[in-house]
Amino acid sequence: MVQIESPHTQDSELEIERDYLARARAALALMHKDVVSRDTPRIGGEDNDERFTNESYLRARWLRAQALVDLPDVPLFFGRLDYESGTVEETDQIYIGRRHVHDDLGTPLVIDWRAPVSVPFYRATPTDRQRVRRRRRYGYSDSAELTAFDDELLDRAAADGAGGTGGAREPDTVDETADDAADAFLRAEIERPRTGPMRDIVATIQPEQDDLVRAPLQPSLCVQGAPGTGKTAVGLHRIAYLLYTERERLSRGGVVIVGPNRSFLSYIRKVLPALGEVDVRQATVDELLGQAQLANAETFDAARVKGDARMVRVLRRALWSHVGTPTEGILYAKGSRRYRVPDYEVQEIVSAVRGSTSYGPGRNAVAQRVAHAVLLRMERRGESPDDRVQNAVARSKPVKQLIDEVWPRLVPEQVLFRLLSDAEFLAASAGDDLTPEEQADLLWPKPARSWKSARWSTADVVLLDELSELIERRAGSLGHLVVDEAQDLSAMQLRALGRRCRTGSATVLGDLAQATTPWATGSWGQVLDHLGMQDAMLAELDRGFRVPAQIIDFAGRLLPAIAPTLGAPRGVREIPDALRITETAEQGLLDTLVSACRKALEGEGSVAVIAADDEIAALRDALLARGLDAALLGAGEGEEEDEDALDALEAGRLVCVPAMLAKGLEFDAVVVAEPARIVEAEPRGLHRLYVVLTRAVTSLHIVHAKPLPAALTGRP
Structure with a gap:
C-alpha cells in the first residue's frame, strides 16, 4: 500500500523514518533527564504555606517527569502531514504523536495530536484538503518497531506525480486512494490481536469521534454509543484533549473517571498514561462515595426503591421531622x-x-x-x-x-437507621411517595441495636451521601467528571455524582440498550436531569468499528425488546465466519465449549468465555481440568482485583468472564456459554445478553443446549 517508485526506494525511506524515530526517542530521553536532574528550589522556611508551595513544586516536577517517560510499547509518532509550502512556519512536514517532543534547540520533532495543526490528520479529505498534500500513517510491531508506512495523496497534482505504486492497482480517483487507504489502515489497527488492557485509538480516531473529542469544556457532553462505536475511547481521549486545552482550569478541581467496576477500570488504566496524562483519578461510584459495610445482600426490590429519585423527598421529610416546635420561650x-x-x-x-x-x-x-x-x-x-x-x-x-x-444535632447514619428500622417513622416520612409494599421492601428484617453498629449496603451509602448534603451542603467541585456506563446508575447515584461536579462539567457515556441494573434510568434526559447537567449536548455514535457487522446485526435482534426507541447500529466490518452458533445436547455442552475454546486459541489475541455469574467458576474449573490454562476475571478483591486475570490476558491466555463483568471489555474471540441461563439469571437478562454478545472484535461462537431466547430466533 506504500506509494513509492521501487522496493529500493521503499527500504531506504523506511530506514529514514526509523532514523527519525530513533532521533525523537533520544530527544524525549533528554527532555525526561532535564526534568529529573533539575533541582527544585525550595522557598523560605517550614511554615505551612511555604511547605505546601514546595510540595506543589515537587509534585508538578514528578508529574512532568512521568508524562515524559518513553513507554517501550508505545510509538512516539503515528502519522505525518505534508502541507503545501508556507502553511506551517519553518516546515512543510510535521510528525504527529501522543505527546510533544523537541530537540535540545527547541525544534519540534513530534507534534502533540491535540495541537490545532494536527487536526487535519483526522479531518482532511480529498474534497477538503485543508492544505494537506500527503497524509502518512505508520505501522508498528507490538514492540513499537516501525515496520511500514502508508501514504494518502489528497491532491490530484500530487497523485499525478507520484509515479508507480510498487505493483499496486492504480486508483481511478484520488478519493478512492484516500478512502481505501484510510479504511485499510483502520481495519488493520482494529483487527490487530489485542492482549491485556485497552489501547488508545489516537491513530485511528474517526471524524465523528474527533468532533466529540475536541468538543469544548462547556456545555457538558452526553454520548449514546452502540457497542463497538468507541464511546469509552472517545471519553478518555476527550479528557486528554481537555487537559491539553484547559489544564490550568481543570487542575484546580481535578478530573475523575467513574467506571462500573474495578475490572473495567483496570482494563482502561493504560490509555491516559500512554497519552501523557498521569494525574487523573479513576474510581467506581462506591469508591468515590465511600465503601459499603454490607452485612446481607440487598434484594432487587429494595435496591430499586433506594435508587429511585422519590427517596429524595422521603429523606428530606425524615430529616426535617426532627425539628420540633418550641413550647416555651x-x-x-x-x-x-x-x-x-x-x-x-x-x-x-x-x-x-x-x-x-x-x-x-x-x-x-x-x-x-x-x-x-x-x-x-x-x-x-x-x-x-x-x-x-x-x-x-x-x-x-x-x-x-x-x-x-x-433542632437536634444529627448525623446521616442516625436518620437512615431510624428510617430503615422504624416502620411508623418510615410510613410518616414516605408520605404518598412510597407504597406500603415498597416500604416493606425497605425495612430491615433484623435491625442493629443502634446506628453506630449498623452495616450499610452500597445503596445505603448513596442515601447517606444524600443526607449529608441535606445536613451540610458540600463545598468545592471537580473540574471535570467522566461517567462511563452511566445508563446503569440510579437516580440517587447520579445526584451524588452531580454534587461532586456542581460547578464543573461532565462527559457522560453509555448505551441505553446495555442498561442492566434494577434502577437503570429510562432516558438520557432523566440521566442529565439527575446529574444537574440539563444543558448538556447529546450526541449519538451508531457506526460500529470494532464489532463485526454479522455479530452486531445478530445482537441487534434484541433491540425491539430492550430499547425500542434506539435505531439499529451499523457495523462497518464484515469478517468471514465471524458468527457461529452451535446447538448441542446438555451432556455434550462442556465438550463443545472446550472444542470452541481450543479453536479460538488457534488464532492470535485474547479469548474470553462468558457465562452466567453463578456458573462461570465451575466452568473455569472444568476448562482447567481439560488442560486449558484459564484465568478468572473478578476473583480478586479491592484495588488488586482482576490484576491476575489482566496479566493473563497480556500473556495471551484464556479468561473466563462472569456476564456481570463483561460490560466495557473487548476480546478478539468470545465464546458464550448458554445464553438462556444468562437471561434467566436476572430481571434485565436480555439487556445483559446484549452486552455479552457484543464483546467480540473478530469472532463470536455461541454454544447452547437450552433454546435461544425468542427475541434472537424470531419465535413467538
Whole structure:
C-alpha cells in the first residue's frame, strides 16, 4: 500500500523514518533527564504555606517527569502531514504523536495530536484538503518497531506525480486512494490481536469521534454509543484533549473517571498514561462515595426503591421531622438583668429558618436569631451590645438547650437507621411517595441495636451521601467528571455524582440498550436531569468499528425488546465466519465449549468465555481440568482485583468472564456459554445478553443446549 517508485526506494525511506524515530526517542530521553536532574528550589522556611508551595513544586516536577517517560510499547509518532509550502512556519512536514517532543534547540520533532495543526490528520479529505498534500500513517510491531508506512495523496497534482505504486492497482480517483487507504489502515489497527488492557485509538480516531473529542469544556457532553462505536475511547481521549486545552482550569478541581467496576477500570488504566496524562483519578461510584459495610445482600426490590429519585423527598421529610416546635420561650440572664423572648417569637424564628437553609447551618441560624432578639431587648433598656455580645448569647446555656431540644444535632447514619428500622417513622416520612409494599421492601428484617453498629449496603451509602448534603451542603467541585456506563446508575447515584461536579462539567457515556441494573434510568434526559447537567449536548455514535457487522446485526435482534426507541447500529466490518452458533445436547455442552475454546486459541489475541455469574467458576474449573490454562476475571478483591486475570490476558491466555463483568471489555474471540441461563439469571437478562454478545472484535461462537431466547430466533 506504500506509494513509492521501487522496493529500493521503499527500504531506504523506511530506514529514514526509523532514523527519525530513533532521533525523537533520544530527544524525549533528554527532555525526561532535564526534568529529573533539575533541582527544585525550595522557598523560605517550614511554615505551612511555604511547605505546601514546595510540595506543589515537587509534585508538578514528578508529574512532568512521568508524562515524559518513553513507554517501550508505545510509538512516539503515528502519522505525518505534508502541507503545501508556507502553511506551517519553518516546515512543510510535521510528525504527529501522543505527546510533544523537541530537540535540545527547541525544534519540534513530534507534534502533540491535540495541537490545532494536527487536526487535519483526522479531518482532511480529498474534497477538503485543508492544505494537506500527503497524509502518512505508520505501522508498528507490538514492540513499537516501525515496520511500514502508508501514504494518502489528497491532491490530484500530487497523485499525478507520484509515479508507480510498487505493483499496486492504480486508483481511478484520488478519493478512492484516500478512502481505501484510510479504511485499510483502520481495519488493520482494529483487527490487530489485542492482549491485556485497552489501547488508545489516537491513530485511528474517526471524524465523528474527533468532533466529540475536541468538543469544548462547556456545555457538558452526553454520548449514546452502540457497542463497538468507541464511546469509552472517545471519553478518555476527550479528557486528554481537555487537559491539553484547559489544564490550568481543570487542575484546580481535578478530573475523575467513574467506571462500573474495578475490572473495567483496570482494563482502561493504560490509555491516559500512554497519552501523557498521569494525574487523573479513576474510581467506581462506591469508591468515590465511600465503601459499603454490607452485612446481607440487598434484594432487587429494595435496591430499586433506594435508587429511585422519590427517596429524595422521603429523606428530606425524615430529616426535617426532627425539628420540633418550641413550647416555651427563652430567659437570658446578664448580671441582675433578665431578658425574655416569648414562645411565639421563638416559634416564628424556627419556622422562618426551617425553609431557608440546610439542616446543619439551621442550628446556628436559629441560635443567632434568638440571640438577636435578646439584643433588641437589651437595646430597649439603653444598652449598646455588639456582635461579640450576640455571639456570647448564641453560645449561652439557655440558647444551647433550646436548640438541642428543638433542632437536634444529627448525623446521616442516625436518620437512615431510624428510617430503615422504624416502620411508623418510615410510613410518616414516605408520605404518598412510597407504597406500603415498597416500604416493606425497605425495612430491615433484623435491625442493629443502634446506628453506630449498623452495616450499610452500597445503596445505603448513596442515601447517606444524600443526607449529608441535606445536613451540610458540600463545598468545592471537580473540574471535570467522566461517567462511563452511566445508563446503569440510579437516580440517587447520579445526584451524588452531580454534587461532586456542581460547578464543573461532565462527559457522560453509555448505551441505553446495555442498561442492566434494577434502577437503570429510562432516558438520557432523566440521566442529565439527575446529574444537574440539563444543558448538556447529546450526541449519538451508531457506526460500529470494532464489532463485526454479522455479530452486531445478530445482537441487534434484541433491540425491539430492550430499547425500542434506539435505531439499529451499523457495523462497518464484515469478517468471514465471524458468527457461529452451535446447538448441542446438555451432556455434550462442556465438550463443545472446550472444542470452541481450543479453536479460538488457534488464532492470535485474547479469548474470553462468558457465562452466567453463578456458573462461570465451575466452568473455569472444568476448562482447567481439560488442560486449558484459564484465568478468572473478578476473583480478586479491592484495588488488586482482576490484576491476575489482566496479566493473563497480556500473556495471551484464556479468561473466563462472569456476564456481570463483561460490560466495557473487548476480546478478539468470545465464546458464550448458554445464553438462556444468562437471561434467566436476572430481571434485565436480555439487556445483559446484549452486552455479552457484543464483546467480540473478530469472532463470536455461541454454544447452547437450552433454546435461544425468542427475541434472537424470531419465535413467538
